[in-house]
Amino acid sequence: MxxxxxxxxxxxxxxxxxxxxxxxxxxxxxxxxxxxxxxxxxxxxxxxxxxxxxxxxxxxxxxxxxxxxxxxxxxxxxxxxxxxxxxxxxxxxxxxxxxxxxxxxxxxxxxxxxxxxxxxxxxxxxxxxxxxxxxxxxxxxxxxxxxxxxxxxxxxxxxxxxxxxxxxxxxxxxxxxxxxxxxxxxxxxxxxxxxxxxxxxxxxxxxxxxxxxxxxxxxxxxxxxxxxxxxxxxxxxxxxxxxxxxxxxxxxxxGPPDAEFVPDDDHLAMLNRNYLFLMEDQIDTNRFGRTGELLQRHMAMGIEPSLVRFFYGEMFRQRGQEGDEKRALDAYLHSIEGGNAPAAAYKNAGYLFLKAGDRERSRQYFQQYLQHQPDADDRAMIEFYLEE
Structure with missing residues (x-):
């Protein structure tokens, strides 16, 4: 150890x-x-x-x-x-x-x-x-x-x-x-x-x-x-x-270190390619102080912003404190605006809009989710919401 x-x-x-x-x-x-x-x-x-x-x-x-x-x-x-x-x-x-x-x-x-x-x-x-x-x-x-x-x-x-x-x-x-x-x-x-x-x-x-x-x-x-x-x-x-x-x-x-730290391309590229997999278990720990510190560092070091913002959304959604649903939705929408959001960002935004009573925007994001994830395991459930 x-x-x-x-x-x-x-x-x-x-x-x-x-x-x-x-x-x-x-x-x-x-x-x-x-x-x-x-x-x-x-x-x-x-x-x-x-x-x-x-x-x-x-x-x-x-x-x-x-x-x-x-x-x-x-x-x-x-x-x-x-x-x-x-x-x-x-x-x-x-x-x-x-x-x-x-x-x-x-x-x-x-x-x-x-x-x-x-x-x-x-x-x-x-x-x-x-x-x-x-x-x-x-x-x-x-x-x-x-x-x-x-x-x-x-x-x-x-x-x-x-x-x-x-x-x-x-x-x-x-x-x-x-x-x-x-x-x-x-x-x-x-x-x-x-x-x-x-x-x-x-x-x-x-x-x-x-x-x-x-x-x-x-x-x-x-x-x-x-x-x-x-x-x-x-x-x-x-x-x-x-x-x-x-x-x-x-x-x-x-001697002293370089004045400015710059992450090397190989390590940063590996993290970007595997970020969804690597962060999945961290989010599931429900240790939000740690996760927030990590996400702040990842954003600063150059991890793809759409991916980091998606996990901010996941963190707020799972934490569930007052105001966290809005924070989560904002994070998902910023992730989507960045152009490289995971498909789950569309789905979770759809659920939050549905919960807020905005069925039209909920439908919009559910449809985009299925477009990005046509073979989704939960496709039948999403289609049920769309039919409603």
Whole structure:
């Protein structure tokens, strides 16, 4: 798991590089092509993780979209360098922010992480951090420690719960994550080695702290709305401090960032092509503070405005607070005016006009919906409304 922990605030900016980053640059502990050592517990862990990987390969949550997988795999392989052949990368359908690595080289990337990265550089920052945990043997040490602490069950059981348990009770999730937590020293090593991997593969090292700042802004938005914290907050209470330390360390060695951040074309294009799929699960979380923060960021970074406005409509429609029906309808109409609205924008506008008693405009948008979606599953229902 990504080992950042969050505190409520940072009182004063640290003027000197933090002691956590004053150590020498850590090196890889294992070479490419690493195999488990002839130790009973390591062999046993390997077998457990192999069973877990088989379950991942058969999981309905596994994303098979080649466009998404090819983009993620290209970033992973570029960061991994000569370790590229050691990794199997699985993109999993989950709206949370997470990436993880097993001692066997199995990496998971959640779709929620893709929605929260503005560039390939930011994705590379997360990937580099996880690869560093792997090559420093942190993942092996963590799973070995977790196995000793567990009264019953296995690493396989815990991994499945974390994969599918994004909505599990906070206490239960926190207890599971505490078994798999990295130490502060391990996190600092992964930060430094991860940045080294990024810079060696020509990614922008400044993205490594930028991605955490964005995630903290989302957590703050969720806190204002009194919503349940995400996996990030549950397991990582001091991310503000870590982000500041990392920024100071990077600027001292690589200089300041460019004055203006510009998302790279490849990552932005991938998000645009798959935005409807990627945002669907986020909307269904009903965590409106998070969703609003994400949509605001997506609009600013250049996601197709008609798509973003459609999901504003979805958010307001599902939230259902006073005035939200009008907000939703306005968002759908703006999406349609943009010229690239999903077919569902016409249908939902039709329903809202019907609910408001405007049958003529309801009919207009229902007809346009069927024109854009002639094989719609709900065609019979829409035709029923039109006949009325």
């Amino acid at each position: 990504i080992g950042y922990r969050r505190v409520s605030c940072v009182a004063v900016a640290v003027l000197l590089v933090s002691p956590a980053f004053s150590q020498e640059m850590p090196e890889h502990k294992i070479p490419p092509g690493y195999e488990p050592q002839e130790m009973p517990d390591e062999k046993g862990l390997w077998l457990e993780v192999e069973e877990y990987e088989k379950s991942i390969q058969q999981s309905p949550l596994l994303v098979t979209n080649p466009d998404i997988n090819n983009h993620v795999a290209a970033v992973v392989c570029r960061v991994a360098g000569e370790y590229c052949g050691d990794f199997r990368v699985y993109v999993m359908r989950n709206p949370g922010f997470n990436a993880s690595m097993t001692p066997t080289g199995m990496m998971q990337i959640w779709t929620g992480l893709l929605l929260r990265t503005q560039s390939s550089d930011e994705l590379a920052a997360v990937v580099g951090h996880e690869i560093a945990h792997y090559t420093r043997l942190h993942t092996l040490e963590r799973m070995r420690s977790a196995r000793k602490k567990m009264a019953t069950g296995s690493v396989f059981d815990i991994s499945l719960l974390i994969l599918t348990g994004v909505n599990a009770p906070i206490g239960q999730m926190s207890a599971m994550l505490s078994l798999l937590a990295y130490s502060r020293e391990q996190e600092s090593e992964a930060d430094l080695l991860g940045v080294k991997l990024m810079t060696e593969s020509a990614f922008d090292p400044h993205a490594s702290y930028r991605v955490w700042r964005q995630l903290m802004a989302e957590e703050d938005a969720a806190e204002i709305k009194r919503q349940e914290p995400g996996l990030f907050s549950k397991s990582h209470p001091d991310a503000d401090v870590r982000a500041n330390e990392l920024e100071q360390w990077i600027q001292a060695r690589h």
